[in-house]
Amino acid sequence: MRKLIKGDEVIVIAGKDKGKxxxxxxxxxxxxxxxxxxxxxxxxxxxxxxxxxxAGVQGGIVEREAPIQASNVAIFNPETSKGDRVGFDVKEDGSKVRVFKSTHKVIGE
Incomplete structure (x- = not known):
């Protein structure tokens, strides 16, 4: 299980877009x-x-997204309105869930 997955809301903690x-x-x-x-x-x-x-491509200057390192982003915790770290908990039924380290709430609920 990965700490950050597609669809997660993240905040940039380092670089030119810090705070976005x-x-x-x-x-x-x-x-x-x-x-x-x-x-x-x-x-x-x-x-x-x-x-x-x-190919039907019009020329010009195009803005596009470039990849950003995982170390430069943190998951956004809406409860605290800050970036947070991700931890893992195992439920009673044996399934593994991601949780915010600061509040121990399950991510995505």
Whole structure:
């Protein structure tokens, strides 16, 4: 079970977008570079695109999201309105659930 998954609301704790919040749209698993996330509206970069009439692509400058390191984000706790760490608890039926470390409440309920 992963600490952060697709659909989680996170807050950026380091970098140029520090303090901004967004939802994880894609998780990119990595070995030596670590896990990265694509977060909606965060870490936007500009890319110059050449026009391609065959593919129907119009040229220009396009803004797109770039991956951000997992160490630079924390899950957003709506109860405290701050970033939080993720822990795990095992329920009585044997299932494993993610919890906020500060409040011990289950994530996603």
């Amino acid at each position: 919040r967004g939802k994880i749209s894609k998780v990119i698993l990595g070995d030596k570079n670590g896990t990265k996330f694509l977060i909606t509206g965060i870490n936007l970069n500009k890319k110059h695109v050449k026009p391609n009439p065959q």
